[in-house]
Amino acid sequence: MPSNLNYVIEQVGKDKGIDRKVIIEALKEAVLKASKKKYGHQGEIEVRYNEEEGEVELFQFKQVVDKVIDPTAEISLKEARELDYEAQIGDSLGVKLNTDFGRIGAQTAKQVIIQKVRDAERENVFNEFKDRKGDLVSGTVQRMEKGNVYISIGRAEALLFSKEQIPGETYRQGERLRAYILEVQKNSKGPQIFLSRTHPGFLIKLFEMEVPEVSEGVIKIISAAREPGERAKISVYSSNRDVDPVGACVGMKGSRVQNVVQELRGERIDIIPWSQDQAKYVCNALAPAKISRVYIDEENRHMEVVVADDQLSLAIGKKGQNVRLASKLTGWKIDIKSESKMEKISNEILEAFKSLPHVGDVASRILYNEGFRSIKEVAEVDPEELAKVLEIEKEKALEIVKGAIEASPKEGGPALETVGPIAPADPALDPVDHIEGVGEKTAQILEASGLRTVQDILEASSEKLSQLQGIGMKKAEKLIQSANQYIHGKGHE
Numbered sequence: 001m002p003s004n005l006n007y008v009i010e011q012v013g014k015d016k017g018i019d020r021k022v023i024i025e026a027l028k029e030a031v032l033k034a035s036k037k038k039y040g041h042q043g044e045i046e047v048r049y050n051e052e053e054g055e056v057e058l059f060q061f062k063q064v065v066d067k068v069i070d071p072t073a074e075i076s077l078k079e080a081r082e083l084d085y086e087a088q089i090g091d092s093l094g095v096k097l098n099t100d101f102g103r104i105g106a107q108t109a110k111q112v113i114i115q116k117v118r119d120a121e122r123e124n125v126f127n128e129f130k131d132r133k134g135d136l137v138s139g140t141v142q143r144m145e146k147g148n149v150y151i152s153i154g155r156a157e158a159l160l161f162s163k164e165q166i167p168g169e170t171y172r173q174g175e176r177l178r179a180y181i182l183e184v185q186k187n188s189k190g191p192q193i194f195l196s197r198t199h200p201g202f203l204i205k206l207f208e209m210e211v212p213e214v215s216e217g218v219i220k221i222i223s224a225a226r227e228p229g230e231r232a233k234i235s236v237y238s239s240n241r242d243v244d245p246v247g248a249c250v251g252m253k254g255s256r257v258q259n260v261v262q263e264l265r266g267e268r269i270d271i272i273p274w275s276q277d278q279a280k281y282v283c284n285a286l287a288p289a290k291i292s293r294v295y296i297d298e299e300n301r302h303m304e305v306v307v308a309d310d311q312l313s314l315a316i317g318k319k320g321q322n323v324r325l326a327s328k329l330t331g332w333k334i335d336i337k338s339e340s341k342m343e344k345i346s347n348e349i350l351e352a353f354k355s356l357p358h359v360g361d362v363a364s365r366i367l368y369n370e371g372f373r374s375i376k377e378v379a380e381v382d383p384e385e386l387a388k389v390l391e392i393e394k395e396k397a398l399e400i401v402k403g404a405i406e407a408s409p410k411e412g413g414p415a416l417e418t419v420g421p422i423a424p425a426d427p428a429l430d431p432v433d434h435i436e437g438v439g440e441k442t443a444q445i446l447e448a449s450g451l452r453t454v455q456d457i458l459e460a461s462s463e464k465l466s467q468l469q470g471i472g473m474k475k476a477e478k479l480i481q482s483a484n485q486y487i488h489g490k491g492h493e
Contacts, residue, residue: 018120024049026117031056057096064091122190125156129184129193136205137195141175151177151195158193166197166265167229178263180205197264200224203232206263210256211249213238219245222274225328232267233285233325237274246271272329279303282334285326289315292339295371302333312338312450319469320448336450349373356403358396366390379404430454436482445469457483 028047046059062075064087080087139153147162149171160179171177179195180202186192196202203224213219219238226232236245249271250257257269275281282303283291289311295304307315315336316323327334337345346368352375353364370389372378378386379401387397433443435454445468451457457465457479465476 018117018124022120023117026120027056031058059096061092064089121155126184126186126191128154129156129181129191130186132181133184134201134205135181136178136202136209137181138176138178141171141173141177143173144171149177151179153193156191156193158195160195160197164194164196164198166267169197169229169265178206198226198228200226200232203234203260203264203269206260207234207249207256210251210259213243213245213248218243219248223329223331225325226267227321227325229265229267231270231321231325232264233270233272233329235272235274235281235285235329246273270325278330278332282326282330282332285329286315286322286334286336289322291315293342297371300333301331302335305334305336306339306342307336309338309340312336316449319467320445324448335447335452338450353378355407357399358392359400363390363392375404376408379408430486432457435479435486437478438482442471445471454483454486458487 028049032045032047046061048057048059049055050057060072062073064077064080065074066077066089068074068076077087077089080091137153137158139151139158142150142152142157144150149160149165151158151160158179158181160177164182179197180199181193182196182199183194184191185194201224203226204221207221208214211219214221214236218240219236222235222237224232224234234249236249238245238248248256257271261267261269270287272281272284272287275284279294279296282305283294286305289307291305291307291311293306295306297303305315314322317325323334323336350361350364350368353359353367353372354361356375356378359367366389367378372381381401383394383397383401386400387394390397390400431443431453432438432446432451433440435457438446446452446457449468451460451465460480462473462476462480465471465479466473471479
């Protein structure tokens with residue numbers, strides 16, 4: 001051991017960021033372990049650190065006796081008084097041992113110290129980052145392995161998995177990079193810090209950096225949705241009426257939002273004003289499309305949005321991107337229909353309602369305006385509530401509900417997705433997943449683009465279908481062919 005360890009302890013503590021007490025404990029444990037290599041397990045051995053001398057001292061405690069029988073545990077009174085002139089029979093006296101352990105002992109001590117210091121380092125790193133989940137960090141790219149990127153962030157190394165990287169990004173060793181702390185875990189190898197550049201939180205944190213009003217709390221980012229590398233939407237709200245949340249986030253000549261776009265490698269960002277009125281909020285989220293009407297199903301958080309025919313593709317977006325992001329941003333399921341299609345559907349629904357007792361043009365329109373979209377919904381309504389809605393006698397309301405129950409599918413039978421003529425059922429109005437070759441994933445892609453029924457597929461061109469994500473020209477033609485076969489097959493049942 002060095003003659004004065006105080007200097008070494010101070011330097012190691014400063015370099016590694018480890019508490020002095022931890023290093024001293026490591027030294028004591030190292031000396032104790034090395035002593036057992038040299039002296040075995042004879043007697044009671046104790047290690048102390050002498051602050052004044054700056055050295056680790058090793059003591060073996062022996063009992064003072066008249067006649068020594070076991071030299072490893074006993075010491076004569078004469079020898080004891082040479083060490084301590086006040087020693088008495090029966091005392092326990094610490095005898096200082098030599099701490100020169102030789103090559104093997106020194107190696108053992110060194111390994112113990114290195115391991116203890118390493119453990120303390122790992123603990124410090126974990127404590128530093130364990131509460132920083134969701135923070136933004138900046139680091140240097142160290143290396144790339146199997147598509148994953150290892151980044152140095154101060155005293156720790158973090159991992160950016162390939163799935164958390166923005167598509168198309170490339171990285172160079174030594175490059176500075178910002179990322180979002182996704183998770184901090186502790187395992188046998190030390191703390192594991194996982195980063196992300198695709199998480200919506202990364203977008204939010206970048207705006208907090210660029211927009212002082214956000215970091216100060218004047219403007220609040222309510223939500224964010226991303227399709228990394230392509231497009232994103234954030235909704236913002238200002239607690240100060242004099243501060244425009246959208247304008248503040250955009251910045252002078254778009255400077256603030258452009259800084260964020262540059263960090264995200266060109267990802268287009270729509271900044272949406274949040275509104276307490278959920279219908280208005282959804283309409284804002286679907287920008288730049290202009291919305292004509294909105295029908296709300298609060299129980300299922302579902303909105304039916306109607307747009308002019310020339311706004312349909314804009315509202316849906318390329319490969320359904322605009323409506324998908326709007327849905328993620330707002331938390332509402334959004335179904336977009338064109339004016340012409342909605343008019344066709346509404347006429348079918350109105351005609352279906354008029355088949356019920358005591359329901360004419362006016363009553364059917366009232367039902368439609370009150371949010372009823374099927375005979376089944378009328379069958380489930382409370383007659384007293386229906387009487388109030390239509391402003392009729394309860395007896396007539398009972399007859400309407402009874403007629404709706406009789407016209408609705410029996411329990412266990414198929415439910416009506418959209419009301420058309422009650423009988424016979426129109427196979428063209430069946431959901432797209434009834435078509436052969438349309439699985440759950442394909443159905444989701446089609447429905448996100450407003451293609452919900454077999455009829456929608458028949459009316460769409462193969463060129464339009466082939467532009468959807470995951471559907472090429474060959475599959476588009478096959479879908480139209482399968483839709484025709486489905487209609488033909490149903491017609492002959």
